Amino acid sequence: MNKLVFLGIIIVSFFAILAIFAPLIAPYDPGQIDIENVLTSPSKDHIFGTDSLGRDLFSRMVYGTRISLLVGLIAVGISAIIGILLGSIAGYYGRWVDVVIMRFVDIMLCFPTFFLILAVIALLEPSIINIMVIIGVTSWMGVARLIRAEILSLKERDFIYAERAIGASDARIISRHLIPNAIAPVLVSITLGIAAAILVESSLSFLGIGVQPPTPSWGNILSEGKSVMGAAWWMLLFPGMAIFVTVMGYNLLGEGLREKFLKT
Amino acid sequence: MIKYIIRRLIGLIPLLLGITVITFAVIHLAPGSPTDLEEQFNPKVSLEVRQRIAHLYGLDKPLHVQYTDWLGRLLRLDFGISFVDSRPVIEKIGERIPITLGINLASIILILLIGIPIGVSSAVKEGAFYDRFMTVFVFIGFAMPTFWLSLILMDLIGVRWGLLPISGIKSLEFDKFSFFEKIIDIARHLTLPIFVSAFGGLAGISRYMRSNMVHVLKQDYIRTARAKGLKEKDVIYKHALKNALLPVVTILGLSIPGLIGGSVIFESIFSIPGMGRLFYESVMARDYPVIMGGLVITAILTLLGNLLADVSYAAVDPRIKLE
Numbered sequence: 001m002n003k004l005v006f007l008g009i010i011i012v013s014f015f016a017i018l019a020i021f022a023p024l025i026a027p028y029d030p031g032q033i034d035i036e037n038v039l040t041s042p043s044k045d046h047i048f049g050t051d052s053l054g055r056d057l058f059s060r061m062v063y064g065t066r067i068s069l070l071v072g073l074i075a076v077g078i079s080a081i082i083g084i085l086l087g088s089i090a091g092y093y094g095r096w097v098d099v100v101i102m103r104f105v106d107i108m109l110c111f112p113t114f115f116l117i118l119a120v121i122a123l124l125e126p127s128i129i130n131i132m133v134i135i136g137v138t139s140w141m142g143v144a145r146l147i148r149a150e151i152l153s154l155k156e157r158d159f160i161y162a163e164r165a166i167g168a169s170d171a172r173i174i175s176r177h178l179i180p181n182a183i184a185p186v187l188v189s190i191t192l193g194i195a196a197a198i199l200v201e202s203s204l205s206f207l208g209i210g211v212q213p214p215t216p217s218w219g220n221i222l223s224e225g226k227s228v229m230g231a232a233w234w235m236l237l238f239p240g241m242a243i244f245v246t247v248m249g250y251n252l253l254g255e256g257l258r259e260k261f262l263k264t
Numbered sequence: 265m266i267k268y269i270i271r272r273l274i275g276l277i278p279l280l281l282g283i284t285v286i287t288f289a290v291i292h293l294a295p296g297s298p299t300d301l302e303e304q305f306n307p308k309v310s311l312e313v314r315q316r317i318a319h320l321y322g323l324d325k326p327l328h329v330q331y332t333d334w335l336g337r338l339l340r341l342d343f344g345i346s347f348v349d350s351r352p353v354i355e356k357i358g359e360r361i362p363i364t365l366g367i368n369l370a371s372i373i374l375i376l377l378i379g380i381p382i383g384v385s386s387a388v389k390e391g392a393f394y395d396r397f398m399t400v401f402v403f404i405g406f407a408m409p410t411f412w413l414s415l416i417l418m419d420l421i422g423v424r425w426g427l428l429p430i431s432g433i434k435s436l437e438f439d440k441f442s443f444f445e446k447i448i449d450i451a452r453h454l455t456l457p458i459f460v461s462a463f464g465g466l467a468g469i470s471r472y473m474r475s476n477m478v479h480v481l482k483q484d485y486i487r488t489a490r491a492k493g494l495k496e497k498d499v500i501y502k503h504a505l506k507n508a509l510l511p512v513v514t515i516l517g518l519s520i521p522g523l524i525g526g527s528v529i530f531e532s533i534f535s536i537p538g539m540g541r542l543f544y545e546s547v548m549a550r551d552y553p554v555i556m557g558g559l560v561i562t563a564i565l566t567l568l569g570n571l572l573a574d575v576s577y578a579a580v581d582p583r584i585k586l587e
Contacts, residue, residue, distance in 0.1 A: 004403070107282035110563040114525030115543055119290055119555050122547040199409055203529055206411050207544065226415055226533075230423040240412035248407035 002259065008252025015246050019066045026059035030216050039232050049234040051224055057234060060216040061242055067217040068246070071132050072198040078136025079197075080190050083143025088174050088182070090144070091151030102148070105141045113138050117200065118209070126209050135197050143189055150182030184261035191254035195247040202243050218243045268578065272571055283563040284338065287556050288331050338560065344553035348546070353557040356542065361561070363433065364531070364538035367454060368523045371462035372516065379466050380509070383473025387508075388500060390478055398470070405467025410526060414460045414533045421456065429453050431535040457534045461526060465519060472515055476508040483507075510581050517573025521566045 018025060028046075034054030042049040048057035090101035116138050124130045154160065155178065163173050204210030205219025206226075213220050218239040225235030325333070337344070343353035386395040422430030429435065433453045434446075441449060480486065481504055489499045527540030535541070539558065546554035 004399075103278065103282065107279055107286060110279065110283055110521065110566045111286070111559060112521040112525030112562050112566065114528050115559055115562055116290070118528065118543060118547045119287075119559055122550050122552075122555060123291070195407070202409060203411055207529070207532060209547070222412065222415065229415065229419050233419070236412075236415050236419060240409060240415065243409045243412060244407050247409070248403055251403060251406050 002256060004252050005256030005259070008249050008254075008256055011245055011249025012253055015065055015069060015242075015249065018062055019069045022062045022066050026056075026062040028056035028059040030055065030060045030063040031214055032056070039228060039235075041232070042234055048238050049232065051221070051235060052228055052232075057221070057238060060221060061218065061238060064216040064218045064221060064239070065242070065246075067128065067211055067215060068198050068201060068219075068243070071128065071135070071201040071211070071217075072194045072250075074132045075135035075139070075197040075201070076190055076193040078133060079140040079193060080143055080186065082136070083140035084147050084179060084186065086140070087144035087147035088151055088179055091148035092155060092170065092174050092178065094152075098148075101144070105144055108138075108141050111138075114200070114203075117204070121204070121209050126204070126212060128211055128215070131201060131204060131210055135200050139193065139197070139200075142193075143186055146185045146189055147179070147182050150185065151178050154178055154181055188254050188258045188261065191250055191257055195250035195254070198243065198250070199247055265579070269575055272574065276567055276571065279567060280564065283560060283567075284335055285331075287559045287563075288334060290559070291552060291556055292327060292330070334556075343557035343560075346546075346554050347551045348549050348554075353553045356554060357539065357557055357561055360537060360539045360542045361565075363536065364524065364527050364540060365565075367458055367461060367536070367538065368520075368527065370454070370458045371465065371523070374458060374462040375465045375469050376512075376516075378462075379469035380473050380512070382466075382470040384477050384500070384505060384508070386470070386474045387477030387481060395474075398474075402467045402471045405463060408463060410460055410464060411529050411533060413463060414456070414530055417456050417460065418533070428455055430456065433536055457530050457536055460530050461523065464526070465523065468519070469512065469515065473508065473512060476511055477504060480504045480508045510577065513573050513577045513580070517570045520569035521562075524562050524565065 032055060034050065037046070037050050037054045039052055040046060040050045040054075046056050046058065048061065051057055051060065086101050086105075090098040117134050120134050120138075121130070124134070151174075160173060160177060163177055168176075201210055202217065202219030202222070205217045206223045208220075208223060210219055211217035213224075221239040222236065222243075225232065225239065228235055341354055343357070345351070346353055346356055349356075382398055386398045389395045418430045421427045429452055433450060435441075435449050435453075438446065438449060481500075486499060486504055489503045490496075494503075524539070527538055528544050529540070530536070531538045531541035532544050539562070542554065543558045545551075546558065
C-alpha cells in the first residue's frame with residue numbers, strides 16, 4: 001500500500017478515536033471556566049494552554065473533534081442519499097426524468113455553494129442539525145452525476161436484461177443491482193466530501209454562523225483565536241492544525257480508494 | 265461559431281429561470297419571514313403594523329404572484345431596495361463586484377503562472393523525488409483551510425513583523441498619495457488576500473495539469489515526435505504542452521463558483537469591501553433583497569464564466585464539434 005494512503009488511514013482513525021473516547025481523553029470539562037488562568041500558554045497543566053475564559057484548550061479541542069466529525073459524516077451522509085437517489089433515478093429512467101433532474105443539477109451547480117449555504121442560514125437558526133442538513137442539501141450534485149454516469153453504462157448490460165426478463169421490479173433492479181455496482185466512484189467522492197464538509201463547517205463556525213459557542217468546534221475556537229491574535233498563538237495554531245490534518249487525512253484516504261477501485 | 269454562441273445563449277434561458285426559481289424558493293419557503301427582523305427590534309409591533317410591512321413587500325400576495333412580480337422586476341434590472349440603508353440593491357452589488365472579480369482574476373493569473381509549470385515539470389519527472397515532493401505539496405494545498413492560512417499570515421506578516429497591512433484595500437491617507445503611491449498602496453493591501461485565494465486553487469490546477477500532461481506524454485504522436493529525432497525540449501513544450509493545456513480552460517470555468525464563494529471568507533477576514541463581505545453582512549442583517557440579488561447575480565456570473573470557457577475551448581480546439 002502507498003505510504004501516503006497509510007498515513008491517511010492513521011490520521012482518520014486517530015481523530016475517530018479522539019471523538020469516540022472524548023470524555024476519557026479530555027483532562028478537563030470543556031466548559032469549565034477558570035478566571036485565574038486566562039490565556040495561559042501551553043504548560044504541564046494545560047498542554048495546549050487555556051482560552052480567554054481559562055478553559056482548557058486541549059479538552060475543548062477533543063470535544064470539538066466530536067462536533068467536526070459528526071457534522072462532516074452526517075452532512076455527507078445526507079448528500080450521498082440525495083445524490084444516489086436522484087442520480088440513479090435519472091440514469092435508470094432516462095428521457096424526460098433524466099433531463100429534469102440533470103437540469104436541476106446544472107442549476108444548483110451555478111450557485112457558489114458558500115453563498116447558498118449562507119443564504120439558508122440567514123433564515124434558519126445556526127444549530128448543529130441545521131448546519132448538517134444545509135451542507136448536505138447543497139453538496140449532493142457531484143454524487144448524482146457520478147452515479148448517473150455509471151448507471152447509464154450498467155443498465156445496458158446483460159445481467160440487467162436478465163433481471164428484467166424474470167420480472168424484477170424497477171426498485172429492485174436499481175437498489176439491488178445497479179447501485180451496488182456503481183458505488184465505487186461514489187465512495188471516493190464521499191470520502192473527499194467528508195473533508196470538504198469539515199472545511200465548510202469550520203469556515204461557518206469561524207464566521208460565527210456555524211456551531212455556536214459554548215459548544216466547542218475547531219472553527220469557533222479559531223474565531224476566538226482571531227480576537228486574541230498576537231497575544232495567544234496557541235489559540236490559532238492548534239485548532240487550525242487539527243482541521244488541516246483531518247482534512248488531509250480524508251483526502252489521502254479518498255485518493256487511496258480512487259487508486260484501488262478506479263484504476264484507469 | 266457565432267451560431268454556436270447564439271445557440272448556447274438560448275440554452276441559458278431555462279437555466280436562468282431555474283436560478284431565479286431556486287433563489288425565490290430558498291428565501292420564501294424556508295421558515296422565518298423577512299419581516300421578522302423588524303419585529304425582533306420591537307416585540308410590541310401590532311398585527312396591523314405587521315400586515316402593513318408584509319403588504320409593503322408584497323408578502324401578502326400568493327407565492328406565484330410574488331414570484332412573477334419579482335421576475336418582472338429582475339428583467340428590468342430592478343433588484344429592489346436594501347433593508348439596511350435603503351439604497352438600490354443593484355447599486356450596492358455593482359460597486360462591490362469589480363473588487364471581488366479583480367482579486368479573483370489576479371489570483372487566477374497567479375494560479376496559472378505557478379500551477380502550470382509545477383504540473384508540467386512534475387509530469388516530465390513522473391515518479392522522481394521532485395514529483396513526489398510536489399504531490400505532498402499539493403495535498404497540503406488541498407487541505408489548508410483558507411481562513412487559517414489567512415490568520416497565520418495576518419499574525420506573522422501583519423501583526424508580528426508589520427510588513428504588510430492586514431485590513432481594507434487602501435490606507436487612510438490614500439487621497440494624499442501620488443498616483444504611483446496609490447498603486448503601491450493597493451498592491452500592498454491586496455498581496456495577502458490574493459495569495460490566500462490563489463493558494464487552494466494552485467494545488468488543484470497543478471494536479472490537474474500534471475495528470476493531463478502524463479496522459480498526453482503517453483500518446484502516439486509524442487512517440488512519433490521523439491522517433492523523428494526532435495529535441496526533448498521541443499517535444500514537451502511544443503507538442504505535449506499545447507494539448508495538455510486545452511482542458512485547463514474548462515477547469516477554470518468550473519472553478520468560478522468556488523472562487524466567488526471563497527471570497528466570503530477572505531474578504532471578511534481582511535475587511536475587503538467586495539461582494540463576499542457584502543453578502544456576509546447582508547446575511548447577518550437578514551437583508552433579503554441584497555441576499556436574493558447576490559445569489560442571482562453570482563449564479564449568472566458563473567453561467568457566463570462557464571459559457572466563456574466552453575466557447576474559448578471550442579475556439580482553440582477544432583476537434584470540438586460545434587454541432
